[in-house]
Amino acid sequence: MAAQMEVVLGVIILGFLFSVRGIEGRRVGVVESFEYTGISCRAHTVSIKDFGGVGDGKTSNTEAFRNAVVHLSRFSYTGGGLLYVPAGRWLTGNFNLTSHFTLYLARDAVILASQDINDWPLAKPLPSYGHGREAPGGRYTSFIFGTNLTDVILTGEGGTIDGQGEAWWRKFHGGKLKYTRPHLVEIMHSTSFQISNLTLLNSPFWTLHPVYSSNVIIQALRILAPVKSPNTDGIDPDSCTNVRIEDVHIVSGDDCIAVKSGWDEYGIQYGMPTKHLVIRRLTCISPYSAMIALGSEMSGGIEDVRAEDLTAINTESGIRIKTALGRGGYVKDIYVRGMKMHTMKWAFWMDGNYGSHPDGHYNPKARPVVQGINYRDIVAENVTMAAQFKGISGDPFTGICISNATIGMNPKSKEEPWTCSDVQGITSRVTPRPCNKLLHANVVTCAFPKESLPIDEVKLKKCVYKVKNNP
Incomplete structure (x- = not known):
């Protein structure tokens, strides 16, 4: 009950902030028409009801979803296919996506994840992790999953994908899991992926995990989980290139956005960075973690991250960089501007001694590089x-720049405003006055690139459909 109340509270707090754009739906007799904006439109449309789907919240629809996707996969090279999920509560086990495919959820459609652990097949650890993130063995396959795909869309009229994660959280806290918990949505080794205009609710583990993928668009999502739920990150771009995250509102038990690229020796060997990432108009509530975290699994490298128009409310930290000896890799060319924060433990946090290791085979001499970190135009209270x-001693974080930042301290705080060690950089017009290791300059504006990234040039199309509304 407490967990449900936390989610309800999060919805109330964010309700005035969130709006679904560019979507209309109406019923005309037995035909339902709808439209969406997407990277592609489809030539073939079917409803989950056409495959025997029953939206009563009790009947298993696993075979219906799997059969519908297999059916639409036949149209990958003849215009692609769209699977329409009407209003109802559609219980299902894990199912996979296909290329040139759209999954569309109507306004009152809810896809419910099965709570039967037998409905969740096992998978090998990710090669850049070499190890289950929570256990030595493999991991449970994500609820909605796709690999080696192109041109995939998950969208709707504000419908919901509910991972029903509480049973997983109880098993995790009770030490009853031999494998890493599943993600809610994961796309892997894929290109041209869009997810938009949906609510993602109660993930068992990380919520949205694009990994080893490129050209990813994430727009107009609500991602909600109780603030004490374990490791329910909102979005984890992991070894991805050209990612655009916009107009997303997250209530989470962990980092709202966690940027990653592999773990220790496995991430170093795999060598696939996350780069060219844009984050805009993000709202985050996470009392025990960060609005945006870079790492701690960053062994393949993180570079060229551009974040702007950010709001954190009752969140542990604003921007956090997490790494450690043995990670290797780098975090560089990070640009943040236009950030508002309300009720925080830390506005900024960088930690060179963070996190566990997958096994005892990591190289403790693999030193991470952190440089070129730019924060500007910030107000916090x-x-x-x-x-x-x-x-890190002998390996300082360098090129830190903070400008035009006003941080209002809690009058009851007895902590020193700034704690600094093994860092180098410059600050300008920052209050309270930063530590001496960050040199003070009168007029400096920290960098933010003017040129756009290729993912910003991707234009969405308007797609209009009609589907028979079978009773």
Whole structure:
């Protein structure tokens, strides 16, 4: 009951912030028409009801979803296919996506994840992790999953994908799981993926996990989980290139967005960075974690991240960089501007001694590089500590720039506003005054690139459909 109340509270807080754009739906007799904006339109449309789907919240629709996707896969090279999910509560086990495919959820459609652990097949660990993130063995396959695909869309009229994660959280806390919990949505080794205009609810583990993928568009999502639910990250771009995240509102038990690229020696060997990432108009509530975290699994590298128009409310930290000896890799060319924060423990946090290791085979001499970190145009209030910056002895974090930042401290805080070690950089027009390791300059504006990235040039099409509304 407490977990449900937290989610309800999150919905109330964010309700005035969130609006679904560019979508209309209406019923005309036995025909339902709808439209969406997407990277592609489809030539063939079917409803989950055409495959025997029953939206009563009790009947298993696993075979219906799997059969519908197999049917639409036949049209991959003749215009693609769209699977329409009408209003109802559609219980199902895991199912896979296909190329040139759209999954569309109507306004009151809810896809419910099965709570039967037998409905969740096992998979091998990711090669850049070499290890289940929570256990030595493999992991449970994500609820909605796709690999080696192109041109895939998950969208709708504000419909919901509910992972029903509470049973997984109980098993995790009770030490009853031999394998890593599943993600809610995962796309892997794929290109041209869009997810938009949906609510993602109660993931068992990380919510949305694009990995080893490129040209990813994430727009107008609500991602909700109880703030004490374990490891329910909102979005985890992982070894991805050209990703655009816009107009997303997250209530989470962990980082709202966690940027990753592999774990220790496995990530170093795999060598696939996350780069060219855009984040705009993000709202985050996460009392025990960060609005945007870079790492801690960053062994393949993270570079060219551009984040702007950010709002954090009752969140542990604003921007957090997490790494450690043995990680290797790098975090560089990070640009943040236009950030508002309300009730925070830290506005900024960098930690060079964070996180566990997959096994004992990592190289403790694999030193991560952190450089070129730019923050500007920031207002915060009711903050316990302005920043905690801890680099690595003999391997300082360099090129830190903070400009035009006003951080209002909680008057009851007894902490030093700034804690700094093994860092180098410059600040300008920052209050309270930063530590001496960050040199003070009168007029400096930290960098933010003017040129756009290729993912910003992707234009969405208007697609209009009609589907028979079978009783």
